[in-house]
Amino acid sequence: MKKEIISKLHSSFELVVNQNEDVEYWFARDLQMLLGYTQWRNFLLVIDKAKMACFNAKQDVLDHFADVSKMVVLGSGAKRDIEDIILTRYACYLIAQNGDPKKDEIAFAMNYFAVQTRKQELLEQRLKNWERLQAREKLSISEKELSGFIFQKGIDSIGFGRIRSKGDHALFGGKSTIDMKLILGVPSNRPLADFLPTITIKAKDFANELTNVNIRKINQLTETEISKEHVKNNKDVRGLLLKSGIKPEDLPVEEDLKKVERKVKAEDKKLLKTTKKLKKK
Numbered sequence: 519m520k521k522e523i524i525s526k527l528h529s530s531f532e533l534v535v536n537q538n539e540d541v542e543y544w545f546a547r548d549l550q551m552l553l554g555y556t557q558w559r560n561f562l563l564v565i566d567k568a569k570m571a572c573f574n575a576k577q578d579v580l581d582h583f584a585d586v587s588k589m590v591v592l593g594s595g596a597k598r599d600i601e602d603i604i605l606t607r608y609a610c611y612l613i614a615q616n617g618d619p620k621k622d623e624i625a626f627a628m629n630y631f632a633v634q635t636r637k638q639e640l641l642e643q644r645l646k647n648w649e650r651l652q653a654r655e656k657l658s659i660s661e662k663e664l665s666g667f668i669f670q671k672g673i674d675s676i677g678f679g680r681i682r683s684k685g686d687h688a689l690f691g692g693k694s695t696i697d698m699k700l701i702l703g704v705p706s707n708r709p710l711a712d713f714l715p716t717i718t719i720k721a722k723d724f725a726n727e728l729t730n731v732n733i734r735k736i737n738q739l740t741e742t743e744i745s746k747e748h749v750k751n752n753k754d755v756r757g758l759l760l761k762s763g764i765k766p767e768d769l770p771v772e773e774d775l776k777k778v779e780r781k782v783k784a785e786d787k788k789l790l791k792t793t794k795k796l797k798k799k
Contacts, residue, residue: 519622519645527552527626528638541794544610546603547588553614554623565603568612581795582609607631608793611786619652632786644785646716647778653719654775657711660726667733668744677741684745685725686710688752689718690767702771712775718766721759725752
């Protein structure tokens, strides 16, 4: 996510936070707008899913969701009561989790509410880690799909390994998977992708997707033909990167994604422990 988008969303989210003594809370109507829902009835469906997630986590729903009514001024100048819901940080996080993570607003909200600090620079790092994890998960899915297609063609796991290795050789400008592990200091028993930057992970995923689309169309393909297709797609993706001045083999190693995943999960677990509950009347 671009820094200017993060800055804009950060400012918007900061404007609607409320505090009563030591309890932070948000109004659902405000969150509805921030998350891009135009219809209150549609947003209520998301809130219902979040309440169920809260219940399944063995939490008292009323500690985090409180129904209220608010007086609003209509365009005509008349006033009327509307229903609203007061939400804790944990409730907002659960609501965001039930949105579409491909939307910038939802992705930002998931991370904004997951961490206790509201400092923008720390949120930026959290978002960077989260996006890298999302890219890695998507790469795993496209690799599984590719391996499934390849096994259907009668090619074994060793053959799949050769195809994938040739793809890496094309993407990294003639450097093999083993070469890249040596360059980046990646343990031999760990996937290279766990140490790559987000842009390279996405590049590998895109090449996989292209291969999946093309080999799906043809019933009879040999290992050589699939390798040729996969190499071509990786070369094409490399070409796109080079046009932007990016050489994937020259990008620095990133933090082990296993460690990043543990950090993100630890922050998520800490959220519930540190969220102040709503005071029941």
